[in-house]
Amino acid sequence: MCLLFPSTLSGAALNWFYMLNPRTINTFDSLKQAFLDHFMIQTDRLYSADDLYMLRQGEDEPLREYAARFSHEYSRCPNTDDRATFGAFKSGHRESNFRYLVHSNP
Incomplete structure (x- = not known):
């Protein structure tokens, strides 16, 4: 699943993926959590x-x-x-x- 994950990304998400340090994520669950930790902050923010x-x-x-x-x-x-x-x-x-x-x- 980790190998297929980048094929579902584009734009900022794909850039984020390629900026990950090699061999820092060993499981899909840790990849999923890293993705959510990075992008969920932006979606929950209220605007002015x-x-x-x-x-x-x-x-x-x-x-x-x-x-x-x-x-x-x-x-x-x-x-x-x-x-x-x-x-x-x-x-x-x-x-x-x-x-x-x-x-x-x-």
């Missing part, structure tokens, strides 16, 4: 408005998908001010007619 400003609409991402992704991340932000949230949402749009309308209409 500052984190929402880091979200950007992808180059080919439709507005609907960006809004859904933003909404999901916003749901992880307790006690976030609505004005800051709206500012973060607006700042993450790529150039478009919709962005112009949102920014020009208070």
Whole structure:
């Protein structure tokens, strides 16, 4: 199972796997625990408005998908001010007619 595990990874998870020191993990259970210890911290973290400003609409991402992704991340932000949230949402749009309308209409 340890030999097949990297074939299921991509991106940051695959980079993490290749950064492991050789011969430090002897069983699949220890590999699983090392993976969870590294990545579970990131998934349980609650966000702030500052984190929402880091979200950007992808180059080919439709507005609907960006809004859904933003909404999901916003749901992880307790006690976030609505004005800051709206500012973060607006700042993450790529150039478009919709962005112009949102920014020009208070």
